[in-house]
């Protein structure tokens with residue numbers, strides 16, 4: 001018996017079998033939605049990281065200068 005799992009996108013229950021070629025997603029549509037969300041998150045992160053680095057130069061003022 002094939003193990004069952006939930007589609008990460010729409011939470012529909014599917015089976016880990018050849019019936020669902022896009023597993024762990026229930027369909028190609030859900031697979032693309034999840035991929036799109038992941039990519040947009042990746043694109044958002046670099047800006048946030050750059051801002052945080054600019055605001056917090058750790059101990060730069062306390063470092064001895066020559």
Ligand SMILES: [Zn+2]
Pocket residue numbers: 007008009010011012025026027030
């Ligand atoms: Zn789905």
